[in-house]
Amino acid sequence: MKRFLCLLCAASLIISMAACSPAVKKGPEILSKALELTDFGESLEGQTLTTLGAGVFADYRLVHSDPTKVADMPLDLTAQSRIIGNDTGGLAEFVRGAVKTHGFKKEFETPDYEKPSTLESALETLFAATGASDGLEEALSAANGIADAFKPALAEYLSSAAKAYAVYREYALKVSDAEYKALQDYYYCVPATSDPAPMATAYNVAGMTNEERFIAAGMLLTDAASKLVVSLKKTSKLTSDGAALIIDTPAGKIILGSENDDVYDSPKAFLLIDIAGNDVYNGSAAASMAKTKPVSVLIDLEGDDIYDSEEEKAPAQGAGILGAGLLFDMAGNDVYKAERASQGFALVGTGILFDAAGNDSYSSKVSSQSCGYYGISVLADIEGNDSYYAYAFAQASAGNRAMSFLVDKSGNDRYFVETFVKEGYKGLRYDLYPHANGNWSQGCGAGNRSVSTRENGLAGGIAGLIDLGGDDDYHGGIWTQGLGYWSGFGFLADIGGNDVYNSHYYSHASVAHFAAAALIDIGGDDRHLVRVEDDYPLGEGAALSFVWDRGVALLVDDGGNDKYDATRYSMATAWSEYDSKGPLKQDQIFAFFIETEGNDAYPATDKDHGWGRGAFFFDLQGEDKYRDNQFGDSLMLENSGGVFYDGDEGGYVGFYTAAKETYGF
Numbered sequence: 001m002k003r004f005l006c007l008l009c010a011a012s013l014i015i016s017m018a019a020c021s022p023a024v025k026k027g028p029e030i031l032s033k034a035l036e037l038t039d040f041g042e043s044l045e046g047q048t049l050t051t052l053g054a055g056v057f058a059d060y061r062l063v064h065s066d067p068t069k070v071a072d073m074p075l076d077l078t079a080q081s082r083i084i085g086n087d088t089g090g091l092a093e094f095v096r097g098a099v100k101t102h103g104f105k106k107e108f109e110t111p112d113y114e115k116p117s118t119l120e121s122a123l124e125t126l127f128a129a130t131g132a133s134d135g136l137e138e139a140l141s142a143a144n145g146i147a148d149a150f151k152p153a154l155a156e157y158l159s160s161a162a163k164a165y166a167v168y169r170e171y172a173l174k175v176s177d178a179e180y181k182a183l184q185d186y187y188y189c190v191p192a193t194s195d196p197a198p199m200a201t202a203y204n205v206a207g208m209t210n211e212e213r214f215i216a217a218g219m220l221l222t223d224a225a226s227k228l229v230v231s232l233k234k235t236s237k238l239t240s241d242g243a244a245l246i247i248d249t250p251a252g253k254i255i256l257g258s259e260n261d262d263v264y265d266s267p268k269a270f271l272l273i274d275i276a277g278n279d280v281y282n283g284s285a286a287a288s289m290a291k292t293k294p295v296s297v298l299i300d301l302e303g304d305d306i307y308d309s310e311e312e313k314a315p316a317q318g319a320g321i322l323g324a325g326l327l328f329d330m331a332g333n334d335v336y337k338a339e340r341a342s343q344g345f346a347l348v349g350t351g352i353l354f355d356a357a358g359n360d361s362y363s364s365k366v367s368s369q370s371c372g373y374y375g376i377s378v379l380a381d382i383e384g385n386d387s388y389y390a391y392a393f394a395q396a397s398a399g400n401r402a403m404s405f406l407v408d409k410s411g412n413d414r415y416f417v418e419t420f421v422k423e424g425y426k427g428l429r430y431d432l433y434p435h436a437n438g439n440w441s442q443g444c445g446a447g448n449r450s451v452s453t454r455e456n457g458l459a460g461g462i463a464g465l466i467d468l469g470g471d472d473d474y475h476g477g478i479w480t481q482g483l484g485y486w487s488g489f490g491f492l493a494d495i496g497g498n499d500v501y502n503s504h505y506y507s508h509a510s511v512a513h514f515a516a517a518a519l520i521d522i523g524g525d526d527r528h529l530v531r532v533e534d535d536y537p538l539g540e541g542a543a544l545s546f547v548w549d550r551g552v553a554l555l556v557d558d559g560g561n562d563k564y565d566a567t568r569y570s571m572a573t574a575w576s577e578y579d580s581k582g583p584l585k586q587d588q589i590f591a592f593f594i595e596t597e598g599n600d601a602y603p604a605t606d607k608d609h610g611w612g613r614g615a616f617f618f619d620l621q622g623e624d625k626y627r628d629n630q631f632g633d634s635l636m637l638e639n640s641g642g643v644f645y646d647g648d649e650g651g652y653v654g655f656y657t658a659a660k661e662t663y664g665f
Contacts, residue, residue, distance in 0.1 A: 067590040070554045073102050074464060074491040074518045081407045081466050086356040086382040087233065088226035088328060094407075095352075095378060096219050103403045103462055104215065115156060119143055122155035122162070123249070129166040130250035142247045146256070147240050153231035160224035161271070161295055165251055167217040168294035168323040168349075171209040175322065179205055180290055183321065183347060187340045187367040188393045190427055190438060191446045191460075191485055199400070199448050203458060205322070206348050206374040206401065218350030218376060221324050225297050229328050232301060238275060252293045261303075266312065271297050278303040278332070283312040286327035287319040287342075288349060294323030304332040304358070315341040320349030320375060330356045333384070338364040346375030346402065357383040359411070362390075366425070369394040372402035372461065385411040385470070391418045392428050395442045398461030398488065405464050412470040412497070417441040419477040419504065430478045436504060437477040444479060445488030445515070460488020460515065471497040471524070481507045484515030484551060491518040498524040498560070504531070508543040508570075511551035518554040519545075525598075526557060530566035541568035545593040547614070548575060552590045561598045561622075571602070574612035589614040597621040610644040619646045 080097055083090030116122040120140055127136050146154065175183070183205055186198040238256040239245045247254040252270030259276040266283030270293065279300060285307065286298035307327075309316035318327040319341050334355060336343055343362055344353040351372070360381060362369055370379040371393050379396075386408060388395055395415055398404040417439040421429045430438045440446055447460035472494060474481055481503050482492040491509075499521060501508060508528060509519040530543040542548070545555040546569055555571075564571065572593035591614060599622045602609070610617035624646060 067552045067592075070516055070518055070552045070590075070592070071520065071556065073462070073489065074493050074520055077102065077405070077464055078466050078468075078493040078495065078520075081405070081409075082468065084380055084382065084407060084409065086330075088229045088354060088356075091352075091354060091378075091380060092219065092223040092226050095222060095376060098403060098405065098462075099215060099219070099376065104211070116159045119146065119151040119155040119158075122158040123247075126158050126162040126165070126249055126251055129162040130169070132250040135248055135250065139247050139249055142245065145239050145241070145245050147235070147237050150231075150235050150238055153228060153235070157224050157228040157271075160220055161297070162251075164217040164221040164224075164324060165295045167213050168288070169291075171214065172291045172294055172322045174208045175205055175290070180322070183290075186347065186373070188428075188440075189399075189448065191399075191440070191448045199458060202347065202373055203400065209348060214349070215376065218320070218324050221295065221297070222326065222350065222352060225299070225326050225328065229299055229330065232273065232275070232299065233330075235275075238273060251295065266314070267298075268293060268296065269298070270295060271299075273299045274301065274303075276302045279305045281305065281307045281316075283309055284314040284316045285309070286317055286353075287315040287325040288321055288323030289315075290322040294349075296324075297326045297328075299328045300330065302331045304334060305329060306335045306337075308335075308337045309342055310337045310339050310364075313339040315345065317342040317344075318351050318353035318379070319345040320351035320377075321345075321347045322349055324350040324352075326350075326352045326354075328354045328356075331358060333358040334360045336360065336362045336364075338368055340364065340366045340368065343368040344370040344377045344379035344404075344406070346372035346377040346404075348374045350376045352376075352378045353380070354378075355381045359384040360386045362386070362388045364389070364394065365391045367393045367397075369396075370404045370406040370463075371397040371399075372404040373399040374401045377402065377404045378407070379405075380407045380409075382409045383411065385413060387414045387416070389416045389418075390441065391422060391425055392437060392439045392441060394439075396444065396463045396465040396490075396492075397441050398445045398463035398490070400447060400458040400461065402461035403463075404461065405466065407466045408468065410469040412472065413467060414473045415442055415465070415475065416473075417476045417480060419475070430505070433478070433505065439476050439478060439480040440483070440485075442474060442476055442480045442482070443490045443492035443517075443519075444483040445485070445490035445517075446479070446483065447486035447488050447515075449486055449513070457486055460484070460486055460490075463488070463490045465492045467494045467497075469496045472499045474499070474501045474503075476503040476507060478503075478505045478507065479510075482509040482517045482519035482555075483507065484511045484517035484553070486513045487515055489516045491520070493518075493520045494522070496523045499526045500529070501527065502529045502531075503543065504540060506542045506546070509545045509553045509555040510543050511547045511553045513549050514551060516552045518556075520554075520556045520558075522556075522558045523560060525560040526562045528557075528562065528564045528566075530570060541566050541570050541608075542573075544570040544572075544608075545591045546570060546573045546575075547589045547591045547612075550589055552592075554592045554594075556592075556594045556596070558596045559598060561600060562595065563601045565603050566608070567603075569608065569611075571608045572610045572615040572617040573608050574615040591615045593617045595619040595622075595624075599623045599625075601625045616643045617645065618643075 182201040244258040245256040255272040257274035261277040263280045319325040345351040396406040443465040445460040445463040448458045483490045545553045572591045574589040574591040
């Protein structure tokens with residue numbers, strides 16, 4: 001079995017060339033040679049933990065067999081996210097492609113259903129899917145009030161939704177009341193410290209389902225709802241007289257709203273469509289309710305709307321629990337307020353929130369803004385200057401066997417996850433810094449270290465925060481901004497704009513325990529800040545491409561005059577104290593830091609700039625500023641075995657060049 005000995009040679013070569021600037025520019029060649037001599041995948045074999053529920057473990061192993069591939073997934077998903085349009089076009093295609101290519105690696109075939117000939121036959125199909133017939137005649141009678149021009153589109157949607165309903169109901173009936181109650185209480189579970197009982201319940205319930213059928217049902221419903229939105233934009237009115245209409249079904253109410261300013265109190269509808277007005281949705285809207293209402297879809301076409309489930313503390317605003325909850329808001333400056341399990345949340349299901357336009361505000365406490373466990377969660381905001389606020393497990397957070405994406409396509413946006421521990425959420429604090437909040441957010445794929453009946457824990461999922469334009473502000477505490485933990489893969493990709501990243505510890509492409517993470521910023525003069533705030537001892541490092549205990553981390557900032565501020569363990573640091581022989585002997589750790597161009601400024605720090613065997617620091621071009629005497633032995637790398645390279649010529653490092661060209665950035 002080949003060992004990763006080449007970096008020792010690389011370190012020696014850098015030391016011998018340190019006084020010769022032209023020679024130092026051979027840094028990329030050193031990297032290439034080092035990787036040629038590495039058989040990382042083979043050395044990983046037999047040494048990883050036996051991980052259960054491993055939603056992305058195949059991807060994790062692939063990345064480690066060739067760590068130069070760590071950029072491929074983030075860049076591919078970022079490129080694919082561009083197909084999402086403000087008319088919902090491309091949404092289902094993006095989700096399906098992500099699931100097939102990078103997540104579960106399976107072909108999820110759409111469940112078969114017969115295209116209905118009439119709205120009446122579609123309603124009959126829906127009733128049959130619920131196993132009930134009472135009320136069918138009344139529903140058919142009420143449906144006579146629907147505008148004739150709208151009936152075909154609604155009929156096609158109802159037939160697809162009925163098929164998805166039948167799949168969810170089949171498995172929901174297997175879950176006991178006690179298990180469902182435990183599942184409802186599983187809104188967050190800190191990977192390192194929490195009571196493992198809720199994790200075990202979620203794992204067992206997910207095991208009762210047929211994963212392929214469950215995910216296919218979510219894909220079918222997403223596609224059908226997206227098509228219905230497109231049809232609605234061509235519809236002048238929903239009902240023959242323009243008034244509101246309610247149709248009762250065993251699957252839940254079908255509500256067709258008016259053009260007025262309407263207020264909906266905890267509607268819990270199977271389908272709710274509102275075509276105009278500044279509306280208010282209180283309580284549990286667009287949330288699946290397992291056994292009784294496993295499908296809930298809300299479509300609002302116009303108006304400045306308010307969605308508020310904060311007081312009720314109920315799942316809402318695109319929450320799929322043992323089912324699917326989808327919310328589509330197509331225009332207006334909207335406000336989304338929640339306590340938990342909202343704004344794109346999945347727990348053994350599919351949860352999606354799609355907002356097409358407007359300056360929107362999202363606020364919640366935990367498990368929201370694209371957060372998932374055993375399922376798929378998406379928050380897609382297409383236009384506007386938006387703000388996102390949460391405590392933890394938010395803004396693209398993927399737990400066990402989940403895929404979670406937050407895609408914001410334009411605008412100057414603000415992403416904020418709470419820095420300090422709040423009353424009622426003491427379990428989120430990080431033990432080394434008790435005042436600090438463990439966020440597990442902003443592109444965080446994290447598994448669980450232990451489960452009561454399982455020795456080796458549960459693998460994390462894939463999480464991606466993708467922002468495609470604007471001057472953006474990211475603020476967090478610990479475990480955030482491109483974070484991989486316990487076999488998870490988390491990334492943050494920002495394309496364009498002058499951005500600010502502010503965090504404290506374990507952030508900015510940071511990895512702990514058999515995981516992978518990336519932060520990729522393309523364009524703009526950016527600031528990467530990892531520092532103490534308000535005199536609290538929060539820590540100020542383990543960031544900017546940091547790996548602890550086996551993993552792969554990548555930070556790339558492509559273009560702009562950028563500034564960095566960190567104190568320790570940063571900017572390509574690969575380290576594991578588990579190996580008593582020290583950093584020169586450690587194995588299975590890669591930390592890449594790549595600045596492609598611009599006049600950049602770096603702080604004086606401890607254990608960074610290519611520190612540790614498997615650490616690579618590259619600043620490829622520009623007149624850069626390093627503080628006087630900051631390196632000492634680190635620059636010479638006598639004790640660390642890493643690679644430091646600064647040059648004002650040359651191209652991209654090889655693996656990033658290929659990824660950049662392949663995906664068009």
